Each structure stands twice: as C-alpha cells, then as structure tokens.
Amino acid sequence: LAKTTQPISMDSYEGQEVNITCSHNNIATNDYITWYQQFPSQGPRFIIQGYKTKVTNEVASLFIPADRKSSTLSLPRVSLSDTAVYYCLVGGDPREGSQGNLIFGKGTKLSVKP
Amino acid sequence: KAGVTQTPRYLIKTRGQQVTLSCSPISGHRSVSWYQQTPGQGLQFLFEYFSETQRNKGNFPGRFSGRQFSNSRSEMNVSTLELGDSALYLCASSLEGRAYYGYTFGSGTRLTVV
Numbered sequence: 001l002a003k004t005t006q007p008i009s010m011d012s013y014e015g016q017e018v019n020i021t022c023s024h025n026n027i028a029t030n031d032y033i034t035w036y037q038q039f040p041s042q043g044p045r046f047i048i049q050g051y052k053t054k055v056t057n058e059v060a061s062l063f064i065p066a067d068r069k070s071s072t073l074s075l076p077r078v079s080l081s082d083t084a085v086y087y088c089l090v091g092g093d094p095r096e097g098s099q100g101n102l103i104f105g106k107g108t109k110l111s112v113k114p
Numbered sequence: 115k116a117g118v119t120q121t122p123r124y125l126i127k128t129r130g131q132q133v134t135l136s137c138s139p140i141s142g143h144r145s146v147s148w149y150q151q152t153p154g155q156g157l158q159f160l161f162e163y164f165s166e167t168q169r170n171k172g173n174f175p176g177r178f179s180g181r182q183f184s185n186s187r188s189e190m191n192v193s194t195l196e197l198g199d200s201a202l203y204l205c206a207s208s209l210e211g212r213a214y215y216g217y218t219f220g221s222g223t224r225l226t227v228v
Contacts, residue, residue: 043118043204043219044157087157101170102147102206102217104157 022088118220132193139207146188151202
C-alpha cells in the first residue's frame with residue numbers, strides 16, 4: 001500500500017477554510033484516496049473518498065491533481081467541533097475489498113480555536 | 115440503525131491476566147476488523163473476520179486472537195497481558211469487507227494493564 005505523508009498538526013480559527021494536504025508519491029493505478037476523522041476516545045469516521053479530480057459531500061471536498069501524487073482535504077468554515085485527527089489513506093479498489101486491513105499513518109491533528 | 119457496539123468501554127487488568135473484548139457489528143454486516151491504537155504506534159490492524167473465518171491478520175504475536183460467531187458478533191482475546199498491551203482497541207464492521215469507505219468503527223475499549 002502507498003505510504004502517505006501529512007503534516008503532524010495544523011491550527012485554524014472558527015469560520016476559516018482548512019486545507020490538509022497528503023502526499024502519496026507511490027500511489028498505484030487502482031488505489032483510491034480516503035480520509036477519516038477521529039475524535040479522542042472514539043473510532044475513526046469515514047469522511048470522503050475519491051480517485052481523481054474533485055469530490056464533494058456535505059462535510060468536505062477532496063481535490064486530487066492529475067498525477068494523483070497528492071490530495072487535499074478541504075473543510076469549509078470549520079468550527080470548534082472539527083478539532084480532531086484527520087487520516088489520509090491510500091489503497092486498493094474499494095470494489096475489490098481490502099479485507100479489513102486499513103493502513104493508517106500518523107494523521108494530522110487539527111486544532112480549531114475560537 | 116444501531117452502530118458498532120464495543121463492550122466493555124473501559125477495562126483494567128493486571129500483567130499476566132487475559133482479557134476478552136466484544137464487538138457487535140452493524141446489523142447485516144459480515145466483516146469485523148480489529149485495531150489497536152497507542153500513542154506511539156498509532157492505529158494498527160490486528161485481524162479481520164468474515165463469515166466466522168479469519169481472512170486477514172496483522173503483525174501481532176499469537177497472544178492476540180479472535181473469533182466471530184454466526185451472528186457476526188466478534189470477540190478478541192489477549193492472553194498473558196503485558197504493560198505494552200495498554201491501548202484503545204477498536205473494531206470496525208463492514209457489509210462485505212470492502213475497502214475504506216465501507217468501514218464503521220465502534221468507540222473502542224480502553225484497556226489498561228497495570
């Protein structure tokens with residue numbers, strides 16, 4: 001599975017847009033990019049997934065350039081409740097299954113201040 | 115619908131003892147995966163069960179074992195506990211074990227070994 005690199009931490013203020021970039025230089029052709037969010041003492045929660053270009057849902061957007069060697073999670077107008085650790089995962093085609101083996105990196109600890 | 119339920123939420127054990135943790139997946143989900151989370155190592159995959167069979171296993175010693183019942187509920191057992199086994203143990207359920215977007219995590223069991 002492709003190794004990912006993310007900033008260890010980021011700070012932001014309420015109402016700002018936050019962009020967290022993940023580097024995955026060795027991404028394979030059939031790899032998808034997925035982001036999870038984790039609050040303290042809770043399990044990770046799926047946020048968004050994409051393969052190329054841009055994906056948007058009700059909570060975030062995911063931007064993936066043409067070479068797919070990086071991706072950016074964009075959180076619009078963050079609030080205090082968005083303070084969490086964000087993980088970028090890269091791996092196989094979700095249609096084929098990964099048999100439970102999600103590879104989590106260290107993640108990015110986002111702190112949102114009032 | 116009900117989420118993934120893990121019991122107990124907190125547990126304190128003594129070195130050398132054994133412990134059993136329980137995970138009830140989302141109704142209809144047949145895949146259950148287990149993860150260990152520690153501050154030093156982050157989230158690490160333990161094993162995955164699908165339809166009562168262990169389908170994938172991470173790099174953990176044989177003291178860590180698990181099983182899955184016909185109703186998809188899963189248990190994880192750790193024998194001869196060591197101080198380093200203190201961690202948050204998370205389980206994730208999935209309909210078919212499809213990668214990444216299909217996984218729902220529980221809130222975990224916080225195990226403290228003294």
